[in-house]
Amino acid sequence: MVNPVKNNTFFRVFIGVGVFWLLFAGCAQTIPEQALQLSKESLEHRQLQTRRFHTDEKTLLSASASVLQDLGFNINESETELGVIVGSKQRDATSPSQVVGAVVVVLLTGVMPPIDKEQLIRASLVTRPIHIHETDPSKCRTAVRITFQRIVSNSQGQITRREGICEAKIYQAFFDKLAQSLFLEAHEI
Amino acid sequence: MKRKQLFTTALLFALIFLGSCAPSYHQILATKESQVKLRAIQTRAFDATDKDKMLRTVIATLQDLGFIVDKADHVLGAVSGTKLNQYTLRMTVSVRPRGDTQLLVRANAQYNITAVENPEPYQQFFDALSKAVFLSAHPVD
Numbered sequence: 001m002v003n004p005v006k007n008n009t010f011f012r013v014f015i016g017v018g019v020f021w022l023l024f025a026g027c028a029q030t031i032p033e034q035a036l037q038l039s040k041e042s043l044e045h046r047q048l049q050t051r052r053f054h055t056d057e058k059t060l061l062s063a064s065a066s067v068l069q070d071l072g073f074n075i076n077e078s079e080t081e082l083g084v085i086v087g088s089k090q091r092d093a094t095s096p097s098q099v100v101g102a103v104v105v106v107l108l109t110g111v112m113p114p115i116d117k118e119q120l121i122r123a124s125l126v127t128r129p130i131h132i133h134e135t136d137p138s139k140c141r142t143a144v145r146i147t148f149q150r151i152v153s154n155s156q157g158q159i160t161r162r163e164g165i166c167e168a169k170i171y172q173a174f175f176d177k178l179a180q181s182l183f184l185e186a187h188e189i
Numbered sequence: 190m191k192r193k194q195l196f197t198t199a200l201l202f203a204l205i206f207l208g209s210c211a212p213s214y215h216q217i218l219a220t221k222e223s224q225v226k227l228r229a230i231q232t233r234a235f236d237a238t239d240k241d242k243m244l245r246t247v248i249a250t251l252q253d254l255g256f257i258v259d260k261a262d263h264v265l266g267a268v269s270g271t272k273l274n275q276y277t278l279r280m281t282v283s284v285r286p287r288g289d290t291q292l293l294v295r296a297n298a299q300y301n302i303t304a305v306e307n308p309e310p311y312q313q314f315f316d317a318l319s320k321a322v323f324l325s326a327h328p329v330d
Contacts, residue, residue, distance in 0.1 A: 008195070030307075036254055037254075077261075082241070082245060086258065126258060145249075147256075148257075149271070162273035
């Protein structure tokens with residue numbers, strides 16, 4: 001048999017610890033040490049996300065805005081003086097493998113687990129003049145860097161993922177489209 | 190009797206817990222540090238005068254640190270960015286002239302739902318910015 005007095009003390013301590021945990025849990029959020037530190041990968045990411053084009057900044061910006069529109073992004077913000085365009089789009093985020101997994105869980109337990117449902121994709125594009133030629137735009141050189149992020153939420157509306165995109169293929173494909181857009185605009189198609 | 194004791198203890202803890210909380214709207218103007226101290230840790234002066242170039246360098250530095258730029262305003266001299274890495278780090282950086290020879294750069298950051306008020310992260314940010322502008326950052330009194 002458990003001693004009733006001992007049991008009571010144990011219970012009080014348990015509640016006390018619980019309450020203090022609740023009190024201090026809110027204070028535990030601190031910024032990770034590496035959050036604002038240049039990482040080893042930062043140079044690699046810069047190269048991945050940057051391309052140079054033989055054109056002036058204004059032309060490159062408008063061609064970039066067209067590509068973002070081609071890809072279904074809505075322009076949220078733009079500051080041409082600083083060469084910034086920000087766009088976003090909301091899309092489906094269901095992945096077949098996750099759905100299959102969920103179906104298996106439903107069959108075994110009868111409870112539907114939450115699966116990824118929607119994602120907010122954000123793109124931020126920044127141009128930087130490298131060489132400016134006053135009269136001939138084709139002698140100008142401008143760099144453009146684009147960065148993508150996404151926020152994925154599940155069928156219960158909770159955020160499951162918040163991440164920057166580092167896949168080389170994505171950036172390569174974007175710049176291919178941008179090169180094509182510049183070509184089209186140069187020929188006014 | 191025991192149940193009563195237990196109830197009293199729970200009530201006491203609940204009171205301590207609730208008593209420690211001000212109404213949540215106090216957050217609107219809440220800071221942990223003083224205004225002067227916050228400015229000191231969030232601001233640096235650079236020996237440069239080209240605001241446009243500084244703003245573009247701030248944008249490039251934010252991108253290098255994994256932020257995506259959300260907003261930029263040339264007239265206000267303000268740039269905001271967000272970094273997502275399973276956490277949300279939002280940062281606003283402003284650039285304004287200080288006299289005829291210097292530019293003041295101020296940064297403030299928010300990590301998930303808390304303000305970043307310790308000096309180290311800002312020092313790291315200004316270190317990265319100094320490298321990018323090839324200038325040293327002076328503390329501001």
